[in-house]
Amino acid sequence: MAVYTKLGAETLADIVGAFDVGQLVSAKGIAEGVSNSNWLLETTGTDGGGARFILTMYEMRVEVEDLPFFLGLLDHLAARDCPVPRTIHDRENRAFRFHDGKALALIEFLPGVSVSDPTPAQARAVGGALAQMHLAARDFPETRANGMDLSAWKELLGGCGREGLAGIDPSLPDLVERELAFLSANWPGDLPCGVIHADLFPDNVLMLGGDVSGLIDFYFACNDITAYDIAVTHAAWCFDADGGAFDRALSDALLAGYEAVRPILPEERAMLPVLGRGAAMRFLATRAYDWLHTPADALVTRKDPMAFARRLGFYADPENAAMFGAS
Amino acid sequence: MAVYTKLGAETLADIVGAFDVGQLVSAKGIAEGVSNSNWLLETTGTDGGGARFILTMYEMRVEVEDLPFFLGLLDHLAARDCPVPRTIHDRENRAFRFHDGKALALIEFLPGVSVSDPTPAQARAVGGALAQMHLAARDFPETRANGMDLSAWKELLGGCGREGLAGIDPSLPDLVERELAFLSANWPGDLPCGVIHADLFPDNVLMLGGDVSGLIDFYFACNDITAYDIAVTHAAWCFDADGGAFDRALSDALLAGYEAVRPILPEERAMLPVLGRGAAMRFLATRAYDWLHTPADALVTRKDPMAFARRLGFYADPENAAMFGAS
Known part of the structure; x- marks a missing residue:
């Protein structure tokens, strides 16, 4: 979380002037975004009242190539009443x-x-918003490959090396080897696909009380297995913050909320434990890589990879499969 | 610039509940404050419209001891119509x-x-706001010693060592030694004192067009020579951002703006060049110390100490003294 670029008031005012949003009144660099700079801007607006916006500056080239997908998706979803922020187009559209x-x-x-620390009612609302997004994105014409797929997990974890992984936890090298082999052999190839958020952690959901007011940070969005997005969201929402304890009430509420909007097909439900293992491996992979490549004294807080090793173990336990209605 | 502490929505809502400001609607960690964490909060307010606040969490013990001074000063100044933010008191006041x-x-x-990149009109407004603050603070009953006085500069620069300073620039060890000796021998002891901001850089002034809408970040405020605050503000506003070029128009505007509210006494004016050398040394000291104690690859941007070595040279040049009306 950082603001990488410093923009003076004069520059910010120039930038705002390219949009039909009124005059700049306030600008605060905000501590969001891992690889871009963000400001919360206030302007005089165009209808007498003030207006607020997030200005995002993309610091990485790779993101720029994908901006038509990311920003077009926001507009597409917002036009279909999904709770996502609209992209403001400049005076030249x-x-x-x-x-x-x-x-x-x-x-x-x-x-x-x-x-x-979500409540079941909040988990239910998030499940519903995720399903709504999946349905609304069905006719989105752009596509983007998932840059964080199984092959990317293998590459990241290979970059950690067995010794690196063992330095995090002695059990990790064998767990990773075994689970990557399992996922390679069992990753589903015939489930419905579509646009997925792929990173719907609580940090990326804005809530007002029990309602979802915003799904944000679509910078991992891509085309992939729809039910994998359910699994990612499940892994992100249904465990204690330390990854230790599964919360059945949150899980039931999340899935029920989703199903109230879009039914989970029997073949999707049957694969949820495998997809959950994949989701846990995906975050284990990036966390382990970042853990080994971030100095321990850096200002950035490293996130414990083992929280997702424990979730992986949960999804791999056959006794838990029944809970998903999987056979 | 960082957010050191992570607070979840539930915790933030609890904190907001201790104040009579309505319900929490939004919270964004903002990238301000060197040693504390800050959030921009929005609440439902108490009069039908929304309200916004900065929530500051103090990460350093030393600041807590001074909070009655810092926060009391804001209330004192705000009550006297200075453009400073009020402290919101909790339900127990x-x-x-x-x-x-x-x-x-x-x-x-x-x-x-x-x-x-201030204009002369903006520099004039800042001078006026500084003078207004000096007048309004005259009957503020609390006091706080300046923790960044001449003895602190000596300690910081001593901690850099001649070798450390030479590593920044070969000319620096001799400059520092000569100037610290000069300042020790010539620092005024008989000028009017009062509460000063002591860090009024452009970053700490909010402006709307040509008007000052806020003086912020009083965490260096203390009791010291009033004209030293003019010198600090002069050193902070009247040079190009890279510290290279003095801007006479900004200087004249700043001083004229100040004098329109509070006259600068002849004895204060005479000492402005010396106080300017002190102000430049104060920021040279902290920047040199931070330069040598911050890893070059840290996420924090190091600020060039030499920008203030050049300003020090400007104030030390007898040819520039006349500009201040000093004899």
Whole structure:
């Protein structure tokens, strides 16, 4: 979390001037986004009242290539009443612009806060919002491959090496080897696919009380197995923050909330334990890689990879499969 | 710039509940404050419209001891119509509270942006706001010693060592030795004192067009020579961002703006070049110390100490003394 680029008031005012949103009133760099810089902007607005926006500057080239997908998806979903922020287009109707060679986009500000200790009612609402997004994205014409698929997990974990993994936890090298082999052999190839968020952690959901006011941070969104997104969201929401304890009430509520909007097909449900193992491996992979490549004294907080090793163990336990209605 | 502490929505809502400000609607960690964590909060407010606040969590013990001074000063100045944010008191009328052993305060949000390339009109407005603050603080009853005085500069620069300073620039060890000796021998002891901001850089001034909408970040405020605060503000505003070029128009505007509110006494004016050398040394000292104690690859941007070595040279040049009206 960082603001990588410093923009003075004059520059920010120039940038805002490219959009029909009124005059700049306030700008605060906000501590969101792992690889981009973000500001919460306030302007005088165009209808007498003030207006607020998130200005995002993309620091990495790879993201720029995908901006038509990411930003187009927001517009597509917002037009279908999904709780996602709209992209504000500039006076020439462009969804993003360049400043000093870096791409930037102006995004609608949405109210709401990210919960850290969700209730079942909140999990139910998130499940519903995820299903709504899956349905609304069905006719989105752009596509993007999942850059964090099984082959990426293998590459990241290979980059850690057995010794590196053992330094995190002695059990990790064997667990990773065994589970990657299992996932390679058992990853489903015939489930319905579509646009998925792929990173719907509580941090990426804004809530007002029991309602979802915003799904945000679509920068891992891609085309992949729809039920994998359910598994990612399940892994992200249904365990204690330390990854230790599974919360059955949250799990039931999340799945029921999803099914109230889009039925989970029997073949999807049957694969949820495998997809959950994959989801846990995906975050284990990035966390282990970051753990070994971030100095222990860096300002960035390293996230414990073992929280997802424990979730992986949960999904791999046959006794837990029944809970998903899987045979 | 960092958010050191992570607070979930539930915790933030609990904290907000201790104040009579309505319900929490939004919370964004903001990238301000060197040694504390800050959030921009929005609440439902108490009068039908929304309200916004800065929540500051103090990460360092030393600041907590000074909070009655810092926060009391904001209230004192705000009550006298200075453009500073009020401290919101909790339901038990406390200016700060504790959460998990850390002090936190809820501060009024003020609109405005920090300029990086000020105009003379803006410099004039800042001079006026500084003078207004000096007048309004005259009957503030609390006191706080300046922790960044001449003895502190000596200690910081001594901690750098001649070799460390030479590593920044070969000219620096001799410059520092010569100037510290000069300042020790010539630092005024008989000028009017009072509460000073002591760090009024453009970052700490919010502006709306040509008007000052907020003076912020009073965490170096203390009792010291009033004209030293003019010198600090002069050193902070009247040079190009890289510290290379003095801008006479900004200097004249800043001093004229100040004098329009509070006259600069002849004896203060005479000492401005010496006070300017002190102000430049104060920021040279902290920047040199941070330069040598921050890894070059840290996420924190190191600020060039030599920008203030050049300003020091400007104030030490007798040819520039006339500009201040000094004899």
